Amino acid sequence: MSDESSRLDIAPASRWAPKAWIAALSLAFLLLGIRSIGTASPTTDEPGHYRYGHRILRGVAERWDDSKMPVSALNALPCFVLEKLGSASRDVDEFTGPCDWTLARVPTLLGGLALGLAIAAWSRALFGWPGALVSFGLFVFDPNLLAHSTLVTTDIYGALFLLLSLRAFARWLEEPGPRRSLILGACVGAASISKYTAAYLPVIFIAAAALSLKKLPPPARPRGRRAVSGGLLAIATALVVINAGFLADGTFGSLREQHFESPQFRELRKLPVIANVPLPVPRPFVEGLDRVFHRERNGGGSGNIYFLGELRDPGSEGFPAYFLVVGLLKTPIPAILALLTAGFLLAKERSRSLRIDEITLLCAFGVFAFYFSFLFRAQIGMRHFLVAMPPLFVLAGCLGPFLWRSRARLIAGVIALALSAASLLRHGNDPLSYFNELVDPKLTYRIAADSNLDWGQTRDRVEAWLQANPQVLRAPARPFAGRLLVGANQLTGVVTRRRMEWLRESGKTPIGHVAFTHFLFEVSAAEAEDLRRKRGIPPLPPS
Numbered sequence: 024m025s026d027e028s029s030r031l032d033i034a035p036a037s038r039w040a041p042k043a044w045i046a047a048l049s050l051a052f053l054l055l056g057i058r059s060i061g062t063a064s065p066t067t068d069e070p071g072h073y074r075y076g077h078r079i080l081r082g083v084a085e086r087w088d089d090s091k092m093p094v095s096a097l098n099a100l101p102c103f104v105l106e107k108l109g110s111a112s113r114d115v116d117e118f119t120g121p122c123d124w125t126l127a128r129v130p131t132l133l134g135g136l137a138l139g140l141a142i143a144a145w146s147r148a149l150f151g152w153p154g155a156l157v158s159f160g161l162f163v164f165d166p167n168l169l170a171h172s173t174l175v176t177t178d179i180y181g182a183l184f185l186l187l188s189l190r191a192f193a194r195w196l197e198e199p200g201p202r203r204s205l206i207l208g209a210c211v212g213a214a215s216i217s218k219y220t221a222a223y224l225p226v227i228f229i230a231a232a233a234l235s236l237k238k239l240p241p242p243a244r245p246r247g248r249r250a251v252s253g254g255l256l257a258i259a260t261a262l263v264v265i266n267a268g269f270l271a272d273g274t275f276g277s278l279r280e281q282h283f284e285s286p287q288f289r290e291l292r293k294l295p296v297i298a299n300v301p302l303p304v305p306r307p308f309v310e311g312l313d314r315v316f317h318r319e320r321n322g323g324g325s326g327n328i329y330f331l332g333e334l335r336d337p338g339s340e341g342f343p344a345y346f347l348v349v350g351l352l353k354t355p356i357p358a359i360l361a362l363l364t365a366g367f368l369l370a371k372e373r374s375r376s377l378r379i380d381e382i383t384l385l386c387a388f389g390v391f392a393f394y395f396s397f398l399f400r401a402q403i404g405m406r407h408f409l410v411a412m413p414p415l416f417v418l419a420g421c422l423g424p425f426l427w428r429s430r431a432r433l434i435a436g437v438i439a440l441a442l443s444a445a446s447l448l449r450h451g452n453d454p455l456s457y458f459n460e461l462v463d464p465k466l467t468y469r470i471a472a473d474s475n476l477d478w479g480q481t482r483d484r485v486e487a488w489l490q491a492n493p494q495v496l497r498a499p500a501r502p503f504a505g506r507l508l509v510g511a512n513q514l515t516g517v518v519t520r521r522r523m524e525w526l527r528e529s530g531k532t533p534i535g536h537v538a539f540t541h542f543l544f545e546v547s548a549a550e551a552e553d554l555r556r557k558r559g560i561p562p563l564p565p566s
Contacts, residue, residue, distance in 0.1 A: 041152040045143060045159060049136060051444070052163045052172075056132040058452045059173040060125055064482040066455075066474075069175040070120050073098055073127055076175075077117045084272040084307045089314030090177070093268035094217040097134070098175045101126040127175050135172025138183040139163060142413050145190050146420030149380055153427040154420030157365075157436070161358055161416045164443040166450070166457035167350075167405050168412060173454075178406045181218025185387075186413040188214050188221070192228050193383040196235055199253035208257035212264025215308075219315045220391075220410050227390050231383040238379055262303050273306025281309055285317035319401045326517040328402050329472050334516045341402040346395050349405050349471050355446040356459050357439035365419040372421075384414040403517075404474030455480050456539040465533045468511040468542060477511040481538035485510075488537050495543070498523060502554035504563070507544045514542060529554055 071088055076095030078084070080103045084093070099114070102122040106113035112122040121127035139162040147155035162168060171178045188210040195203045214221035266274055273280075278298040283289045292298050302309060318325070322337020329335075330342045330349075351359060369381075377385070391411035401407065426436040450457045456476050458467045467476055489495060489508065498509045500522050509526065512518045516527065526544065533542035546554075548563075555562055 038152070041156055044156055045140075048159055048163045049139070052136060052139060052169070053132065055163075055169055055447070055454070056135065056173050059170070059454055060128045060132065062452045062484070063173065063455075063480040064484075065120065065124060066174055066176075066478040066480050068474075068478075069124075072177060073121055073175045074117045076100075077103075077114060079268075079270065081117075082270060084270040084305065086307045086310055086314070089311055089318050090219065092177045092180075092217055092219075092311075093270075094177055094180045094213075095175065097130040097180075098127045100130065121175075124175075128173055131174060131176070131179055132172050134183055135168060135179045138168070138172075138179060138186065138413060141183060141186055141190075142416050145186070145380070145417045146423070149378070149417070150420040150423050153423030155423070157361070157423040157426070158416045158420040160440045160443075161361060161419055162413075164355060164440070164447050165358065165412070165416075166355070166447055166454035167353055167409060169447070170454035170457070171406055171409060176406070177218050178409050181214065181220055182409045182413055184210055184214035184217050185221060185224070185410050186417075188224055189227070189383050189387050189414065190380070192224075192231065193380045195253065195257070196232060196239065196379055196383075199250045201253065201256060204253035204256040205260050208260025209264055211257065212261035212268070215261065215265050216268030218410070219312055220407075222312065223390060223394065227383070227387050230390065231379075231386040234382050234386065235379045238376070238382075265304055265308055269305035269308050271305055274304065275301040276306050277301055281306060281313070283310070283313045285313050285320065288313040288316065319399065322401065325401055325403050326473060326512065327520055328400075329515045329517050330402065330470075332469055334520065338400055341396075341400050343396050345402045345471075346392075346405065346408045349475055350408065352458050352462055352470055353405055353475065354459060355443035356461070357442045357446075359459075361422055361436075361439060362415065362419055364425075365422040368421050368425055369418060381418065384418050387411070387414045388418075404478075405471075406474055450539070453480060453539060464539060465536050465542065467539065468514055472511040472515040472517045477540035481540045484538045485541050501525065501560055502529075502546065502551040502558075504546055504548040504551040507546060508537060508541050509544065510541045525554055525558055 072091055072095045075088070075091035075093075076097065076099035079093045079096040080099050099121065102112065102114050105122065105126075114120075114122050139159055142162050143155040143159035146158035150157075168179070168182070188207070191203065191207040191210045195207045211221065211224060214224065277300060278292050278294070281288075281292070283292070320338060322328075322339070325337050327334050327337060328339055328341065330345050333342075354362075388411050391408070395402075395408050395411070399407065422436075426432040446459060447454065447457065455474070455478060456467070458464070458470065462470060485508075489497060492506075495506045495508050496503055497507075498513050499507060502525055507526070509523055513523050514526065516524065529550075531544055531546070531550075534545050535543040537543060552562055554560075
């Protein structure tokens with residue numbers, strides 16, 4: 024901890040208070056997560072992630088998909104353990120899903136809590152307890168991180184291990200000894216079996232090291248040797264973790280032996296000599312990296328890209344402002360103000376030399392923000408950008424000392440936290456479809472859809488509502504009079520582009536919504552006839 028943050032830390036006599044606040048906020052996060060877990064239907068991607076975790080626990084790492092990772096074995100572990108203990112609750116096979124979705128989702132919720140505590144711990148090291156409380160408060164009531172902490176997916180695990188890798192690297196830069204090298208390698212390895220976004224860690228490390236050169240001791244020979252040997256030890260440790268995660272399936276196969284889908288990876292098999300060199304990583308790891316790249320470039324397996332009313336084909340060039348706009352509108356307004364204030368404080372403190380940790384965090388956010396805004400094409404959900412949020416929340420801890428200097432500021436901070444919590448609670452028990460108060464709940468589909476809004480998590484609630492309202496038509500492909508209920512993805516054209524084109528082009532506005540993900544329209548008989556005539560559709564028969 025720096026001298027400044029030490030002076031601004033909590034007084035020794037009251038050091039139990041911040042720990043109590045951390046405990047209370049942790050409990051709030053768990054309760055919010057359990058509430059969401061208990062009501063959410065299985066989302067589109069969860070069965071596939073669970074299936075791969077089920078496979079890993081039974082000694083099979085072979086792929087059928089691209090982004091499924093070994094870390095999902097944590098989600099399959101509860102049912103696996105129950106089966107080994109002889110319980111009647113067990114998985115039938117890898118295709119039928121878990122013995123209990125709640126049990127399968129709990130490991131992700133605990134991973135989410137671990138992520139929040141990791142954010143708080145790093146913030147405390149930089150800005151003292153006030154910073155830790157600010158950073159952790161932002162995390163606990165962030166609907167995006169909360170939503171994906173309740174699902175059987177890999178986004179939260181990826182964010183957790185990426186953040187741990189960043190902190191381990193910052194510590195390693197200061198002293199590249201054996202212990203820190205082992206920790207760095209273990210963290211990078213864990214990130215690599217959680218999310219392929221870990222492939223960008225070397226870019227971040229190089230940028231952070233280059234910008235931190237002035238802060239490091241002179242490059243004396245002993246330190247240079249330690250850095251080289253420490254780096255090799257970290258790489259070796261990461262490879263061990265990756266091989267353990269993928270069960271060492273096909274390790275030491277060459278590029279020529281891989282089954283690649285993307286033209287770019289296929290070209291690698293033509294490289295002389297290099298294409299025959301044995302690779303120290305498992306075949307499913309390499310093939311998954313190829314498939315993720317191919318799918319992101321070409322849009323295979325995903326729907327159309329949609330943003331602010333514009334629809335593009337899968338694999339098309341993305342929208343540069345996508346994650347900025349969606350992120351701002353899917354974050355509580357008090358949290359946005361807190362982040363902006365923290366950014367202002369960091370910029371104002373340019374007279375103070377940035378620490379290695381801060382440089383590393385800024386490099387991570389910068390690399391991810393640039394990549395996802397300008398190079399990434401699969402803009403189908405805020406979940407892809409989750410890896411950039413923990414570094415931002417750690418840096419936002421600089422707001423803590425600023426608030427701590429004044430009772431009025433402290434009260435304002437507590438009120439902002441309460442308002443963020445109120446905004447999240449207002450939305451109900453589905454944080455995945457959350458949009459803040461700047462967006463009318465009936466018009467959220469005009470901003471974004473897909474996993475930002477409707478990922479199948481409200482399926483059971485919508486079905487129950489339709490059964491209670493049998494007179495309502497479900498997404499008719501042609502204009503009809505009456506009340507119509509249309510899901511966000513059909514309404515926007517993310518799926519079945521042409522099915523609801525007539526309704527998109529009609530200019531009609533919903534009169535309500537069901538579970539925030541499906542929108543209710545009312546079409547009069549005259550409007551239905553007019554819409555049919557304009558589209559060359561035969562008129563409705565007489566009632």
